[in-house]
Amino acid sequence: MSSTETVERHLQGRYKHGFFTDIEADALPPGLNEDVIRAISARKREPEWLLEWRLRAYRKFLKMTEPHWAHLDIEPIDFQAISYYSAPKSDKDRPKSLDEVDPKLLETYDKLGVPLHERAKLAGVAVDAVFDSVSVGTTFKKELEKAGVIFCSFAEAAREHPELVRKYLGTVVPQHDNYFAALNSAVFSDGSFVYVPKGVRCPMELSTYFRINAAETGQFERTLVIADEGSYVSYLEGCTAPMRDENQLHAAVVELVALEGAEIKYSTVQNWYPGDEEGKGGIYNFVTKRGDCRGDRSRISWTQVETGSAITWKYPSCVLRGDDTVGEFYSVALTNNYQQADTGTKMIHLGKNTRSKIISKGISAGHGQNAYRGLVKVGKQAENARNFTQCDSMLIGKRCGAHTFPYIEVQNPTAKVEHEATTSRIGEDQLFYCLQRGIGEEDAVSMIVDGFCKQVFRELPMEFAVEAKALLEISLEGAVG
Amino acid sequence: MNAPATTLAQRIGEQLAREPAENGLPRWARELAARDRARFLDHGLPHRRLEAWKYTPLDARPAPGEAQSPVDGFDAGEGVLVRLVNGAPQELPAGLPEGVRLRTIADELAEAPEDLRAALESIDTESPADVMTALNNADLGGGLVLRVARDVDAGQLVLCWRDTAQAPALANARVLVWLEEGARLDLVEDFAPGRALNVVQQFHLAPGSRLRHARLQAGLDASWLVTRTEVSQAGHSVFEQASLDIGDGLARHDLGVRLAGSGAACTALGAYLPGGEAHVDHHLDVRHEATDCHSTQTFRGVLQDRGRAVFNGRVHVLPGADGSEAHQSNKNLLLSHDAEVDTKPELVIEADEVVASHGATVGALDDKAVFYLRSRGIGEPEARRMLTGAFCREVIEAIGIDAARDAFLARLESHLEVRP
Numbered sequence: 001m002s003s004t005e006t007v008e009r010h011l012q013g014r015y016k017h018g019f020f021t022d023i024e025a026d027a028l029p030p031g032l033n034e035d036v037i038r039a040i041s042a043r044k045r046e047p048e049w050l051l052e053w054r055l056r057a058y059r060k061f062l063k064m065t066e067p068h069w070a071h072l073d074i075e076p077i078d079f080q081a082i083s084y085y086s087a088p089k090s091d092k093d094r095p096k097s098l099d100e101v102d103p104k105l106l107e108t109y110d111k112l113g114v115p116l117h118e119r120a121k122l123a124g125v126a127v128d129a130v131f132d133s134v135s136v137g138t139t140f141k142k143e144l145e146k147a148g149v150i151f152c153s154f155a156e157a158a159r160e161h162p163e164l165v166r167k168y169l170g171t172v173v174p175q176h177d178n179y180f181a182a183l184n185s186a187v188f189s190d191g192s193f194v195y196v197p198k199g200v201r202c203p204m205e206l207s208t209y210f211r212i213n214a215a216e217t218g219q220f221e222r223t224l225v226i227a228d229e230g231s232y233v234s235y236l237e238g239c240t241a242p243m244r245d246e247n248q249l250h251a252a253v254v255e256l257v258a259l260e261g262a263e264i265k266y267s268t269v270q271n272w273y274p275g276d277e278e279g280k281g282g283i284y285n286f287v288t289k290r291g292d293c294r295g296d297r298s299r300i301s302w303t304q305v306e307t308g309s310a311i312t313w314k315y316p317s318c319v320l321r322g323d324d325t326v327g328e329f330y331s332v333a334l335t336n337n338y339q340q341a342d343t344g345t346k347m348i349h350l351g352k353n354t355r356s357k358i359i360s361k362g363i364s365a366g367h368g369q370n371a372y373r374g375l376v377k378v379g380k381q382a383e384n385a386r387n388f389t390q391c392d393s394m395l396i397g398k399r400c401g402a403h404t405f406p407y408i409e410v411q412n413p414t415a416k417v418e419h420e421a422t423t424s425r426i427g428e429d430q431l432f433y434c435l436q437r438g439i440g441e442e443d444a445v446s447m448i449v450d451g452f453c454k455q456v457f458r459e460l461p462m463e464f465a466v467e468a469k470a471l472l473e474i475s476l477e478g479a480v481g
Numbered sequence: 482m483n484a485p486a487t488t489l490a491q492r493i494g495e496q497l498a499r500e501p502a503e504n505g506l507p508r509w510a511r512e513l514a515a516r517d518r519a520r521f522l523d524h525g526l527p528h529r530r531l532e533a534w535k536y537t538p539l540d541a542r543p544a545p546g547e548a549q550s551p552v553d554g555f556d557a558g559e560g561v562l563v564r565l566v567n568g569a570p571q572e573l574p575a576g577l578p579e580g581v582r583l584r585t586i587a588d589e590l591a592e593a594p595e596d597l598r599a600a601l602e603s604i605d606t607e608s609p610a611d612v613m614t615a616l617n618n619a620d621l622g623g624g625l626v627l628r629v630a631r632d633v634d635a636g637q638l639v640l641c642w643r644d645t646a647q648a649p650a651l652a653n654a655r656v657l658v659w660l661e662e663g664a665r666l667d668l669v670e671d672f673a674p675g676r677a678l679n680v681v682q683q684f685h686l687a688p689g690s691r692l693r694h695a696r697l698q699a700g701l702d703a704s705w706l707v708t709r710t711e712v713s714q715a716g717h718s719v720f721e722q723a724s725l726d727i728g729d730g731l732a733r734h735d736l737g738v739r740l741a742g743s744g745a746a747c748t749a750l751g752a753y754l755p756g757g758e759a760h761v762d763h764h765l766d767v768r769h770e771a772t773d774c775h776s777t778q779t780f781r782g783v784l785q786d787r788g789r790a791v792f793n794g795r796v797h798v799l800p801g802a803d804g805s806e807a808h809q810s811n812k813n814l815l816l817s818h819d820a821e822v823d824t825k826p827e828l829v830i831e832a833d834e835v836v837a838s839h840g841a842t843v844g845a846l847d848d849k850a851v852f853y854l855r856s857r858g859i860g861e862p863e864a865r866r867m868l869t870g871a872f873c874r875e876v877i878e879a880i881g882i883d884a885a886r887d888a889f890l891a892r893l894e895s896h897l898e899v900r901p
Binding site: 409 | 532813815821827829837838840841
C-alpha cells in the first residue's frame with residue numbers, strides 16, 4: 001500500500017467515525033493553504049507575529065521543490081492529502097486499560113524493561129488512568145522553576161515568552177533552509193521550548209517524556225533550546241518503546257543555540273513504526289536538526305540511536321561559529337527489513353580553534369539500506385580547526401546495503417581533518433567462537449553489535465544506554481539465521 | 482578578464498554547426514552525433530547545480546586560454562609515439578608488432594565494426610552531468626582505435642597531446658582500446674594542452690589481459706583538459722592507472738571502471754600539485770559487479786597558492802559481488818591560505834562478504850618533521866620540499882611502467898624546484 005493510500009485510509013477512517021462533528025471540531029480537513037495555516041495559528045492562540053512568520057515560510061515553501069538527492073527510495077508524498085492539524089486524541093478514543101492494548105506491544109515493553117506505569121502511557125492509555133507520571137512531571141517542574149529554567153510547550157512559550165522565541169526562532173534553521181524545514185515552519189504543530197539562564201546548570205536531564213502534554217506533539221514538531229552564557233543542559237528526545245502514532249510524515253525542526261561557554265547535550269532515541277516485514281507502511285522521518293555554537297567556548301553534542309521509521313532522513317549539525325567551540329556527533333543507525341536511512345551530520349567550522357568529532361555506526365540487516373552522509377567544512381578564517389570522523393558499517397545478510405558519502409571541504413591550511421571508514425560483516429569466526437562457548441546465535445550477534453556500538457552508547461545517559469542496547473536486540477530479532 | 486563562458490558554449494555550438502563531423506560517417510554515427518549535438522546545445526556546459534560538477538562548474542570558469550603547447554614531450558624510448566595535435570592524430574607509426582592494429586577512428590568508422598558502434602553507443606549521455614561526453618559524440622572523427630590480439634604484448638604506446646594556434650575553441654578526441662585475452666599494453670599519455678581538450682577513452686579488457694596506463698598532465702595556464710576513461714574488465718584482467726597533475730590550468734578526470742568478471746583487479750594512483758590558479762578534479766567510480774574483485778584508489782594532493790583540488794572516489798559493490806576488496810585513500814597537504822580541497826570518498830556496499838575501507842585527510846606539513854630536518858642542518862625550504870616530495874613519491878614510485886615512473890619522478894622533482 002502506498003504512503004498516500006495509508007494516509008487516506010486513516011483520513012477516511014476519521015471521517016467515518018465522525019471526527020468532523022461538533023464535538024471533535026479540533027481537526028482540520030486535509031489540504032495545505034494559507035487558511036489552514038491561519039486556522040492552526042488561531043487554534044494555538046498564537047500572537048500575530050508568529051502567524052506572519054508561518055505565512056512567510058509557507059510562501060517560501062511554495063517556491064521550493066522536493067529534494068531527491070538522498071540515497072532513498074521514497075514514494076511520492078501528496079502534501080494536499082495530509083491533515084495538518086489534529087488535536088490530541090480525546091480520552092474516549094483511547095484504550096481504557098492495558099487489557100485493551102495489543103499483547104505484542106506489551107511483550108516488547110516487557111523485553112525493554114519499561115516500568116509498569118509507563119507502559120500504559122506509552123500504549124496511549126487515557127492519561128487519567130495513569131497514576132504516577134503526572135505527579136512525577138509536576139515535581140520536576142517545580143524544581144526547574146527554582147533554577148529559573150523555562151521548559152514548556154512551544155505554543156506556551158510563544159504566548160508567555162515571546163521576546164525569547166522571537167529572538168531565536170529560525171535563526172539556526174532559516175525558514176527556507178530546505179523543503180521540509182520550510183513546510184515545518186509553516187505548519188508546525190507543537191514541540192518543546194527550553195531556556196537555561198546564565199550560569200545555570202540544569203538540575204536534571206530534560207526529557208520530552210516527562211513534559212505534561214507532550215504525549216502527542218504531532219507530526220510537525222518544533223523544538224528550540226537556548227543555553228545562555230555558561231549554562232548546561234542535557235535534553236533527551238524520544239523514547240525506546242514503540243509509540244502509538246498514526247502520522248505518516250514527520251518533518252520536525254530542532255534548533256539549538258549555545259551562547260558563550262554554554263553546553264548542550266541532545267540525545268535522541270527514535271523508534272517509530274518502521275513498517276511491517278514486507279516494508280509496508282511505516283513513518284517517514286524527515287528532520288532538520290542544527291545547533292549553533294554562537295558564543296566562544298560553547299559546546300554542542302548530538303547523540304542519536306535511530307532504529308525506527310521506514311525512512312529516516314536527518315543530519316543533526318553543528319555550526320561552530322564561536323572561537324574554541326566544540327561539536328560532537330555520535331550515532332547508531334539500524335535498518336532492518338525494508339527500512340532506509342540516510343543520516344549523518346554537518347560540522348561547519350567558522351571560528352578559530354574549533355574542534356569536531358563524528359562517530360557513526362551503521363547497521364544494516366534484511367533489505368535495509370543505511371547511508372552515512374556528512375559534511376565537514378573548514379572556512380577560510382577557521383584557524384586550527386580539527387576534525388576526526390569515523391564511520392563504520394556492519395552488514396548482516398546479503399540483501400542489505402551500507403553506504404558512505406562524506407563531504408570534506410577545507411579552505412584553511414592550518415586545519416587537520418581526518419576521515420576513516422570501514423565496512424564489515426559479523427565474521428563467521430566471531431560467531432563460531434561464541435557458539436563454541438555456549439552462547440546462542442542471537443545472543444552472540446547482539447553481543448558483537450553491542451561492542452560495535454559501544455563508543456556511541458557511552459555518550460547516552462545511563463538509563464537510556466541500557467534501553468538502547470535492549471532496543472537494538474529487539475530490532476535485530478530474526479535478522480540472523 | 483576573459484570572455485564569459487556562455488560565449489564559449491556558443492562558440493562550441495558554432496564550431497559544431499560549421500564543421501559537421503558527419504562526412505563519411507555511417508548512418509548510426511551521424512544520428513548519434515546529431516542527437517548529442519542537440520543535447521549539448523540544450524544543456525550547455527556543466528554547472529554548479531549538478532552534483533558531479535559542483536566543485537568544477539565549467540560554465541562559471543574563465544574561458545580557456547589560447548596558448549600554443551610546447552613542442553617537447555615525453556621520451557618514448559623503445560615505445561611507439563603518436564602525436565595528436567588539436568585532438569587529431571598525426572602520422573601513425575609503421576612497423577607495429579604483429580597482432581597490434583592502430584588506426585584513426587575515422588578509418589575505423591568507415592568500416593563501422595559492430596563493437597565500435599556498441600562502444601560508442603554504450604555511454605548514456607542523457608543526463609546533463611554527461612554533457613561533455615555528449616559533446617564528444619557530437620564531434621566524432623578525431624582519435625584512435627587500438628586493437629591488440631590474443632596473448633600479444635603490444636609494448637609501450639605513447640600519446641603526446643599538443644595544441645597549436647589553429648586549434649578550435651575546444652577540441653574533442655576519442656581513444657578506444659580492445660585487448661583480447663591475455664594481451665598486454667602499456668599506454669603512456671603526455672597532455673600539455675594550451676587551450677581546451679575533451680577526450681573520451683574506452684578500454685575493453687578481455688579475460689587475463691593487462692593494461693597499464695600512465696598519464697602526465699602539464700597543461701598551460703588557463704588551459705582545460707577534460708578526460709573521461711571508461712574501462713570494462715573481464716575476469717582476471719588487470720588495469721593500473723597512474724596520473725600526475727602538475728599543470729597550471731584546469732583538469733577534470735573521470736575514471737569509470739566496471740569489474741565485470743570474477744577476479745579482476747584495478748588500481749588507480751594519483752598525485753596532483755595544483756598551484757597558481759590550477760584546478761584538478763578527479764572523479765572515480767569503480768563498480769564491483771563480479772565476485773572476488775579487488776580495487777585500490779590512492780591519491781595524494783599538494784595545494785599551493787590559489788590551487789584547488791577535488792577528489793570524488795566512489796566504490797560501488799553490487800549485490801552478489803562477494804569476496805570484493807576495496808580500499809580508498811586520499812590525503813592532502815594544504816600549504817596556502819587561498820587553496821581549497823574538497824574530497825568525498827564514497828562507499829556504496831550492497832554485498833556482505835566485503836572488505837572495504839576508505840580514509841581521507843587534509844592538513845598541513847607536520848611541524849615536528851620540519852623541525853627534525855632543520856635540527857639536522859637542512860634549511861627550511863629544502864626540508865619542506867623533501868617532505869612534500871616524499872608525500873607524492875609514495876604514489877609515483879608505485880607506477881609499474883618503468884619509463885613512465887622515471888620520467889614522472891623527474892617531472893615531479895623539477896616541479897617541486899619551481900614550487901617548493
